[in-house]
Amino acid sequence: MTEVLKAxxxxxxxxxxxxxxxxxxxxxxxxxxxxxxTRFGGGVAEILSKMVQLTQELGIETAWETIAGSQEFFRIxxxxxxALQGRKEISVSSSVFEVYEGVNAENAQALRSKIEHADVVFxxxxxxxxxxxxxxxxxxxxxxxxxxxxxxxxxxxxxxVRNFVSRYDAAIFSLHEYAEPLPIPMYLIAPSxxxxxxxxxxxxxxxxxxxxxxxxxxxxxxMLLQVSRFDRFKDPLGVxxxxxxxxxxxxxxxxxxxxGGAHDDPEAERVLQEVLDAxxxxxxxxxxxxxxxxxxxxxxxxxxxxxxxxxxxxxxxGLTVTEALWKNKPVIGxxxxxxxLQVNDYQTGFLVNSSEGAALRIRYLLQNPAVGKxxxxxxxxxxxxxxxxxxxxxxxxxxILSLLHPGGRIELGKI
Numbered sequence: 001m002t003e004v005l006k007a008x009x010x011x012x013x014x015x016x017x018x019x020x021x022x023x024x025x026x027x028x029x030x031x032x033x034x035x036x037x038t039r040f041g042g043g044v045a046e047i048l049s050k051m052v053q054l055t056q057e058l059g060i061e062t063a064w065e066t067i068a069g070s071q072e073f074f075r076i077x078x079x080x081x082x083a084l085q086g087r088k089e090i091s092v093s094s095s096v097f098e099v100y101e102g103v104n105a106e107n108a109q110a111l112r113s114k115i116e117h118a119d120v121v122f123x124x125x126x127x128x129x130x131x132x133x134x135x136x137x138x139x140x141x142x143x144x145x146x147x148x149x150x151x152x153x154x155x156x157x158x159x160x161v162r163n164f165v166s167r168y169d170a171a172i173f174s175l176h177e178y179a180e181p182l183p184i185p186m187y188l189i190a191p192s193x194x195x196x197x198x199x200x201x202x203x204x205x206x207x208x209x210x211x212x213x214x215x216x217x218x219x220x221x222x223m224l225l226q227v228s229r230f231d232r233f234k235d236p237l238g239v240x241x242x243x244x245x246x247x248x249x250x251x252x253x254x255x256x257x258x259x260g261g262a263h264d265d266p267e268a269e270r271v272l273q274e275v276l277d278a279x280x281x282x283x284x285x286x287x288x289x290x291x292x293x294x295x296x297x298x299x300x301x302x303x304x305x306x307x308x309x310x311x312x313x314x315x316x317x318g319l320t321v322t323e324a325l326w327k328n329k330p331v332i333g334x335x336x337x338x339x340x341l342q343v344n345d346y347q348t349g350f351l352v353n354s355s356e357g358a359a360l361r362i363r364y365l366l367q368n369p370a371v372g373k374x375x376x377x378x379x380x381x382x383x384x385x386x387x388x389x390x391x392x393x394x395x396x397x398x399x400i401l402s403l404l405h406p407g408g409r410i411e412l413g414k415i
Contacts, residue, residue, distance in 0.1 A: 004057045004196075011195050012390050020390060023397040024058035030404070032062045033118035035111070037077070037127035039066055040292030041260060042229060043191060043319040044124050044147050050194035050389055051396075058393075065114055067107040067128045075266050076100055077127045080161065084126065085233060085314045086152035097160065101130050108134030116140070120400050129164045141403045144168045147191070148316045149337045150178045169403055174317045174338050187399055190341060191317045192392035193326060193383070198295035200326055203303060211300040215286055221252040222366055225305035227298055227323075228259045230271040230289070233314040235334065238355045240278050240285065242311065245359035247284075250366050258288040258301055302327050307365050307372065311358055315339050322387045325349070325379030330372035332361045342387070348379035 001009070001017075009017040032055060034048050048064050055062040069077075076096050108115070108131050115121060115135065123131060124145045132142055144165045150158065150173070158180060165171060165182060172187045173179040179186050193200050212219045224243055228234040236257050243255040257275060260268075272289055279285040290297060302308060308324035310333045317338030324331050325342060331349035333339040343349040350361040365372045 002057050004054070007196055008054075008390055012384075012388060016390050016394075020058060020394055020397070023394065023401070024055075024060055027060055027397060027400060027404075030060065030119040030400070031117060032060060032120045032122070032400075033114060034062070034064045034122045034124065035067065035115075035128050035131065036064075036124035037067055037069070037074075039064075041265070043317065046194075046197070046199070046319065047191055047389075047392070048124070050197055051393060054194075054389060054393055063114060063118070065111055067104070067131075068110070069103045069107075069127070070099075071266065073099055073103040074127075078266055080126050080157055081148060083154040083157040084161070085149050086154065092156070101133070104128060104130035105134055107131060120403070122396075123168070126161050129161055132164055132167050141170075141400075142168045143170045143172060143399070143403075145172045146178065146316075147174065148178075149175075149314050150180050151314075151337070153180070170399065172399070175341060178316070178337075185402075187395075189392065189395045189399070190338070190387060191319060191322075192387050192389045193319055193322045194389040195326065199299050200323060201299070203296070203299055207296070208300045208303050211297065211304055215256070215288060217254060217256065217286060217304070218252075219304075221254055222250060222306040223304060224253065224255045224307050224309060224362065225301055226255075226257050226259075226309045226311065227302065227320045228310065228312075229265065230259050230268045230275060231265065232267075232271055233312055234259075235311045235313050236271070236275045237278055238313075239309055239311050239358070240275070241355040242309070242358035242362065243285070245356060246362040246366075249363050253362075253366075254284045254286070256286045256288065256301060256305070258286075258290055258298060260290045260292055260294070298323075299327075302329065305329060307332060307362060309358065310334065310339060311352065311355070312336055312339060318342065321349075322383055325376070326383045328373075328376035328380045330365050330375040331379065332358050332365075342379075342382070344382070347375070348382050349375055 036044055039045050052062050052064045119140050121142045122145055125147055170185045171182055172189050226239050247253045279287050302324050308329045308331050310318050310321045312334040315337035321331055321333055321339055321342050331343055333343045335351040335353050343351055345351050352358045
């Protein structure tokens, strides 16, 4: 067993690592490729960076590639993203689809040798979904992994994307309500966090304390924190409103909004400016636009927070919720999507539907710190049992086996 696997074993236990090792032994010799649109920014990139490493540690050849695209392409795919999550209409013309398909065709050509080398290809989200159109005679297995909330997609955009997804061998969704009907096998697999990553590993008290002077935060006063990309679906303006309502009760309250952007999200700068405008003239609101590699900084902020919020109005899953629960923090989350899978009301945190509701829960937790401590402890155990990378990879291995050996029977322990 490698040192990395021993480190996971210390957290999740021998049986789970042994099960992963047995599954990997059955799959030994296959080649896996993951494809998405960015290496930095957002939960997908974070998951893949660690999943690829762990898969390789288990002896399976695994690669990760990203597609290239113009600013226009990523503006179009951001529009797709918004429409698929039901936010607004987007301007659609034949030229939009031509750009989308053309960029995917160019990437298919650039990545052809790597794609054809793989036995199993995971394609993540809508941006690269059309790659499959360039491989009509493929012999490998293709899996489309959807990380976004398809609860009420704009039908004409989903029908267009569905045309490509229907050609895959399988599709994965995070929740049942996101699983739009498809003529291919569909699977439900929740995302995960890596407990050994810089964003989730234990930190010294000194490293946590260092973030206070760095960002002019007062360590003696309660701190609210939301970590997320600057995206309207994350509702940062609603968080500011909740903070201001709660501050009428607790005058020494502080709010930190920490996040960044990704090169495939052209709206981030505009939303960030809206947040800065809303926070202007309030020295107790700290808006931090952080580089994509600020994982230990985010870890320290989450560990320093009194209460963590994720007041999303749409959410595929919400790994920042998972991260906060792992750190024993009480979480107030929007009553949407994957947040509901993690925050059990009154058990691991609180679900809210408005800024007023969030403010009410903030006040309650500040008045009852023992309740917050209990919620955080339960949340940590819940993540330990359900949302760590080892469980996620086990589910992927099992899915791969079902595709490569349809109707077959494989018994662990009899390799």
